[in-house]
Amino acid sequence: MPVDADPDDLGGAGVADTEDALPINELFHSLQGEGRLAGVPSVFVRTSGCNLRCWFCDSYRTSWEPAHAWLDLTEVVAEIERHDADHVVLTGGEPLVHDESVPLLERLDAAGYHTTVETNGTIHRDAPIDLASVSPKLSSSTPSADLVADGTPRSDGKSVDSAAAERHEAERLDLNALARLVEDYDTQLKFVVTGPDDLPEIDRLVERVRDAASATVADADVLLMPEGTTREALDATRETVAELALDRGYRYTPRLHVDLWNDAPGT
Numbered sequence: 001m002p003v004d005a006d007p008d009d010l011g012g013a014g015v016a017d018t019e020d021a022l023p024i025n026e027l028f029h030s031l032q033g034e035g036r037l038a039g040v041p042s043v044f045v046r047t048s049g050c051n052l053r054c055w056f057c058d059s060y061r062t063s064w065e066p067a068h069a070w071l072d073l074t075e076v077v078a079e080i081e082r083h084d085a086d087h088v089v090l091t092g093g094e095p096l097v098h099d100e101s102v103p104l105l106e107r108l109d110a111a112g113y114h115t116t117v118e119t120n121g122t123i124h125r126d127a128p129i130d131l132a133s134v135s136p137k138l139s140s141s142t143p144s145a146d147l148v149a150d151g152t153p154r155s156d157g158k159s160v161d162s163a164a165a166e167r168h169e170a171e172r173l174d175l176n177a178l179a180r181l182v183e184d185y186d187t188q189l190k191f192v193v194t195g196p197d198d199l200p201e202i203d204r205l206v207e208r209v210r211d212a213a214s215a216t217v218a219d220a221d222v223l224l225m226p227e228g229t230t231r232e233a234l235d236a237t238r239e240t241v242a243e244l245a246l247d248r249g250y251r252y253t254p255r256l257h258v259d260l261w262n263d264a265p266g267t
């Protein structure tokens, strides 16, 4: 547990022993909402705990205020097998902060599942990953001191922790980890775009990854996704981001789970 070594720090419940166990925030069956496999029925395993603190985090209860139950890997696999899906998405939070994500991926690979790992790209692990969905965080992800976590005043009135904001800014990019992910796995680079001002930074970062990695990063492997965790928010960004993707030759990715279900829990 590299991020929060004490299970209590993750707000945990259930199994206290972390060996062979993962802190699970949600496990559910739905359609993949983003990226190349958008629309594919998948089982989502959402781990709790993240090394970053993006202000727009759409899985707030895995990062800013983590909540979860500890499940051992046998329980996780059994729960996955209850659903009729060939695809498993290991997401978070940041699933690769957890050592036990590797043996989970090995078990899923042995069972014949296609696995996608959704990661912020700051950590590389050797594991059987079929698709690395890497979402590097731009400077616009860093919370400013006066910004609250979900963009609206939180009910508890708690403001962003400035130490967390500084750590986020220091750790949000690791070019070596990004290059190794691109080299070792079939990869999509997925960027949350808040507006046109993000594009020069995305272009520069894509070029830096291309320079650092021995593998090719095609324009079609660079995905632009509109920022927004509600239909109303997406209405304001969707068309702009689609036009930016068209202009750059990058791929646009929808957020189907927001379009279809307004990002309700378990979707």
Ligand code: SF4
Binding pocket: 050, 051, 052, 053, 054, 056, 057, 058, 059, 060, 062, 063, 092, 093, 094, 120
């Ligand atoms: S990296 Fe992902 S899970 Fe972590 S704070 Fe950012 S958006 Fe949330």
